[in-house]
Amino acid sequence: xxxxxxxxxxxxxxxxxxxxxxxxxxxxxxxxxxxxxxxxxxxxxxxxxxxxxxxxxxxxxxxxxxxxxxxxxxxxxxxxxxxxxxxxxxxxxxxxxxxxxxxxxxxxxxxxxxxxxxxxxxxxxxxxxxxxxxxxxxxxxxxxxxxxxxxxxxxxxxxxxxxxxxxxxxxxxxxxxxxxxxxxxxxxxxxxxxxxxxxxxxxxxxxxxxxxxxxxxxxxxxxxxxxxxxxxxxxxxxxxxxxxxxxxxxxxxxxxxxxxxxxxxxxxxxxxxxxxxxxxxxxxxxxxxxxxxxxxxxxxxxxxxxxxxxxxxxxxxxxxxxxxxxxxxxxxxxxxxxxxxxxxxxxxxxxxxxxxxxxxxxxxxxxxxxxxxxxxxxxxxxxxxxxxxxxxxxxxxxxxxxxxxxxxxxxxxxxxxxxxxxxxxxxxxxxxxxxxxxxxxxxxxxxxxxxxxx
Ligand SMILES: [Zn+2]
Numbered sequence: 001x002x003x004x005x006x007x008x009x010x011x012x013x014x015x016x017x018x019x020x021x022x023x024x025x026x027x028x029x030x031x032x033x034x035x036x037x038x039x040x041x042x043x044x045x046x047x048x049x050x051x052x053x054x055x056x057x058x059x060x061x062x063x064x065x066x067x068x069x070x071x072x073x074x075x076x077x078x079x080x081x082x083x084x085x086x087x088x089x090x091x092x093x094x095x096x097x098x099x100x101x102x103x104x105x106x107x108x109x110x111x112x113x114x115x116x117x118x119x120x121x122x123x124x125x126x127x128x129x130x131x132x133x134x135x136x137x138x139x140x141x142x143x144x145x146x147x148x149x150x151x152x153x154x155x156x157x158x159x160x161x162x163x164x165x166x167x168x169x170x171x172x173x174x175x176x177x178x179x180x181x182x183x184x185x186x187x188x189x190x191x192x193x194x195x196x197x198x199x200x201x202x203x204x205x206x207x208x209x210x211x212x213x214x215x216x217x218x219x220x221x222x223x224x225x226x227x228x229x230x231x232x233x234x235x236x237x238x239x240x241x242x243x244x245x246x247x248x249x250x251x252x253x254x255x256x257x258x259x260x261x262x263x264x265x266x267x268x269x270x271x272x273x274x275x276x277x278x279x280x281x282x283x284x285x286x287x288x289x290x291x292x293x294x295x296x297x298x299x300x301x302x303x304x305x306x307x308x309x310x311x312x313x314x315x316x317x318x319x320x321x322x323x324x325x326x327x328x329x330x331x332x333x334x335x336x337x338x339x340x341x342x343x344x345x346x347x348x349x350x351x352x353x354x355x356x357x358x359x360x361x362x363x364x365x366x367x368x369x370x371x372x373x374x375x376x377x378x379x380x381x382x383x384x385x386x387x388x389x390x391x392x393x394x395x396x397x398x399x400x401x402x403x404x405x406x407x408x409x410x411x412x413x414x415x416x417x418x419x420x421x422x423x424x425x426x427x428x429x430x431x432x433x434x435x436x437x438x439x440x441x442x443x444x445x446x447x448x449x450x451x452x453x454x
Pocket of ligand 1: 374378384398
């Protein structure tokens, strides 16, 4: 029951549902540490004043400035601040550019993927009317990748200097991710899910000559978590501390969490400090269930009369966390959902210790909540009904429930204050849910439902 998820970065909406967690899970560098951050606080302490992940340099707190534009079209900044999107096969992810020379011999894109995936990426050059001019592919091996991937065309692709073209990149899985920057390439823009995004560009190079040297692309450091702790009673406050031993025991009585993966790396919570010995991923798994307990609503969910958490633990009898899968699935074994847990080296502090990082629009706890709900619904309803999509909202299949959950969070929370974000503004997480809902509404159903009216 593989399905897709759609991924936006920066302040764009994120479609947090879907059984494709690679999208929900930034991939790891094979050579980088697996635990995103250190935190040694007690369960009741303020959020960790976060160590900058050791795999990042400690400079560059702001967006990189553009490198001078060379003659050929390119967006090749020397630093990268961590924004990316996954390359789901059916998502239209592209970059527009204006041709400089009259032929294109090769194209490079800057991508990353964790160890163990592997895929073949397809790069297509299209004209402004989106007619295909040329297409070629390049492999990403199971060892993963972090850097430039070159696509050579056997014959030069003729183009008209000054005219606009598109580079579309897609994978056959959701394992590889294309890095984005801010709006650094003035002659074009990123196209995310088919729509131009005026404030960001994919990182790419179009080469007229057969081969060119690629500059190295280093990462900008993630910003520290703010020193001011989240407001009491919020999801953020819960995520900013470790789950207590009592909370963990209560969850363990309700559902079996099987950490076949996600169980290596640094411990961010410790039994000796009143929690349990948990990696960042394990912490997020328990916190996703705690978040589901907090998500209560003023009107029943459209697929169950029970509270979200009660429905979930009565539907799924276990969760297998596995490093060897890149997409979620259900029912192996029966009534046990399978959730990918590998490849978390790239998480920013906010993705680990907040509901969402405003820079990516994503967080590990949030991602797990949506994935748990989506996969659990597969237990009740079976596979998707229109290829990778659901036929209609009214079926209330796996996408129907993830879509509805976003709306219920935006409109019908018993205590809307739990969604308060400390930054960039208080309503940010609500806007994120609304944006995710709109993406799901327009992309997850073969029969697009009308806009929701609360
Ligand atoms: Zn699914």
